[in-house]
Amino acid sequence: MKTRTVTRHRREPHTVDGITEYIDVPYEVDLPNPPRDWDQLVRTGVTIGAVVLVTVSVVWSTASIGELLARVTVAAAAYGAAVAFDTAWIMCMAVEWLHRYDPPRAAKARTAGHWALTVAMGAVGAHGYVTAAWVIGAVGALVSALAKGAWTIAMSVHARPLDARTQQWVAKRRAALDGQRAMIPVRRDLMRSEALIAAERAALGPGPDADPDQSGQDTDHPDQPDEQPPGPPMTIKDAVRTAVDSGLTEPDRVLAYVRTRADANARPDTVDRYIRLARMAG
Numbered sequence: 390m391k392t393r394t395v396t397r398h399r400r401e402p403h404t405v406d407g408i409t410e411y412i413d414v415p416y417e418v419d420l421p422n423p424p425r426d427w428d429q430l431v432r433t434g435v436t437i438g439a440v441v442l443v444t445v446s447v448v449w450s451t452a453s454i455g456e457l458l459a460r461v462t463v464a465a466a467a468y469g470a471a472v473a474f475d476t477a478w479i480m481c482m483a484v485e486w487l488h489r490y491d492p493p494r495a496a497k498a499r500t501a502g503h504w505a506l507t508v509a510m511g512a513v514g515a516h517g518y519v520t521a522a523w524v525i526g527a528v529g530a531l532v533s534a535l536a537k538g539a540w541t542i543a544m545s546v547h548a549r550p551l552d553a554r555t556q557q558w559v560a561k562r563r564a565a566l567d568g569q570r571a572m573i574p575v576r577r578d579l580m581r582s583e584a585l586i587a588a589e590r591a592a593l594g595p596g597p598d599a600d601p602d603q604s605g606q607d608t609d610h611p612d613q614p615d616e617q618p619p620g621p622p623m624t625i626k627d628a629v630r631t632a633v634d635s636g637l638t639e640p641d642r643v644l645a646y647v648r649t650r651a652d653a654n655a656r657p658d659t660v661d662r663y664i665r666l667a668r669m670a671g
Contacts, residue, residue, distance in 0.1 A: 391422040432546050439536075439543035446536035447475045450509055453529050457516040474512055475533060478505035482540055489548050490559050502537070509533050584635035588646035623651045629663035630670075640664060 398413040455468035481502030488495040510530035517526010551559065623631070628651040632643045640661055647655045 392419040393422050394418070395420050435543050435546055439539040442536040442539045443475075443479060446533045447472065447479075449529055449532045450475045450513055453516040453526075454509075454512045457512065457519060460519075471512075474505075474509035475536075478502045478509060478533075478537060479540075481505055482537070482544065486544055486548075489544075490551055490556060491563075492556065506533060506537050581635040584631050584646070585637070587649060588632055588635070588637055588642055591645040591649035592642045625651045625655050625659060626663050626666075627651070629660055630667045633664060633667040 394417050396415050396417055398415050400411045401414045402409050403412045404410075451468060451471045454471035454474055455464070458467035458470055481498050485495050485498040485502065488498060510533050513530040513533065514526045517523050517529065520526075625647055628647040629643060631650075632646045637643050637646065640657065643664055644655065644657055644660045647660050
């Protein structure tokens with residue numbers, strides 16, 4: 390049996406001048422060599438071959454379609470646009486791979502990829518027609534078809550199909566988690582709106598009709614307490630950070646927000662310094 394030497398470490402006590410510390414001491418151990426995984430080697434070879442064919446297809450299609458388009462426009466734009474023909478069906482195959490556990494969505498990407506491949510092959514064939522080289526145009530169009538076929542086979546090698554019940558379970562779990570992820574930017578947007586409203590109110594101050602009878606109470610709701618700033622109290626730094634993250638850029642508005650949420654006596658120079666730090670961190 391073939392073996393391989395592996396270096397490992399163990400902790401041992403070591404004493405110097407009466408003081409003991411545990412140190413890492415290396416030692417070697419012989420372990421059996423695992424058998425060669427031929428299946429994985431074959432998968433790797435198939436994947437590399439598919440990548441090579443796709444690369445050859447992109448180069449050939451770009452050269453053919455680029456020369457075709459260069460007849461009516463500048464070469465740089467022509468060859469740049471030519472890349473899109475093969476890139477389209479390659480992207481569709483990548484999406485199909487990502488949706489391999491969601492058959493309906495994978496089917497849409499597969500159909501779109503077939504249409505994109507047809508367009509790319511037609512463009513290569515058109516180049517052969519224009520240059521009076523039908524055979525070369527037909528053979529060149531088949532390059533893209535062979536590349537897509539090879540990549541489809543490589544994808545099937547790596548795919549792990551699920552049974553119908555498990556697919557439904559995965560779809561329900563993904564829907565629930567995607568809903569939670571979608572709520573993250575929604576909550577962030579709501580918090581930003583709340584901070585903007587609070588800062589705007591603090592900057593504008595009470596309106597002329599806030600206390601019309603100068604009694605200190607709302608005549609419609611005499612028992613209602615005075616409105617307090619929303620949320621728990623903050624430090625000056627946290628309040629500045631919240632204001633800057635909410636899109637406030639004017640120092641006066643940020644200062645008004647800080648004095649409302651954190652410290653009524655906050656100094657402008659302190660707030661300006663925290664504004665600079667928040668912008669550098671952001």
